[in-house]
Amino acid sequence: MKSKLINSAVIMLVVLTTVAFTNSKKEVNTSESTIKWTGEKVTGSHEGTIQLESAYLLMEDDKVTGGEFVMDMSTITVTDLSGDSKEKLEGHLKSDDFFGTSDHPKAKLVITSAASKGNGKYGIVGDLTIKEQTHPLTFDLIMNGDTATTQVTIDRTKYDVRYGSGSFVDNLGDKTIYDNFDLDITLKF
Template structure:
């Protein structure tokens, strides 16, 4: 009986060891990767960048099975303005009216599942955390060689980013800022 138990235990260890080592982390080159944001309001839009702090895809048999990405919210920059206007908007975006970077210095995306759609395209399901609020998100990722691209549309009001939102405040008129903002992400490995 002991011999059979020992053989079973060894077999289980071998199976779990094999499974554990079949997944690899594909680390993102954060200096070569870009996250570009666009926010719109009634009277126009603004664009800028946010730096990735770290990130990886979890790969199994060269397919995405998971991952985690962290953005440094203190790195928010505005690229369509200059001088004092740029500084004012960057300061406002970092304030508690928007992303509250003193209390919430990071935003995080954790991939919970991925499904290959063919030709390097994946359907991704994940949990996005901004300002301590976590909500599910779905999107597609296109993998090509040593890079991946995606476009996300995020409803900021779900993450307690309500400043200027017509969904929460009346009579804003042309000062209304739309709830959705866009992220265009290019990851390099």
């Protein structure tokens, strides 16, 4: 009986040690990673950046299983304009018309599942929270060495960002801003 108890304890220790070494948290180097956004309107588009505050991927046997990303929305910048036009648009994006960064300074993505599609490509399902509104989001993530990349399209109206949306305001004409905006994300580890 004593030997069965010792054997069971040894087996349990080996299993726990194996699990501890195969599961890991891969921290993202936020200062070397980039989030570029593009928003379009009837008469053109604008683009800029948002900084990551913190981010990590959960890994099991070198495969993505989860993760969490926090974006500092107060860092939203416009890169296709300069001077007063740049400052005016950045202020408007930070206002309650758009992201309301004084009340909602962070946006967060939590990966709820990841499925390998082969060759470093993963189908990702997650929950994205912007302005305290959370909705599911799906996208592909490509892992390549110490870099991960993705392109994500987000419907801003789901997150109570409805300014200039033709889906909610009539007769906007050429002042209509399209509901979707795109993020081009490069993560460095």
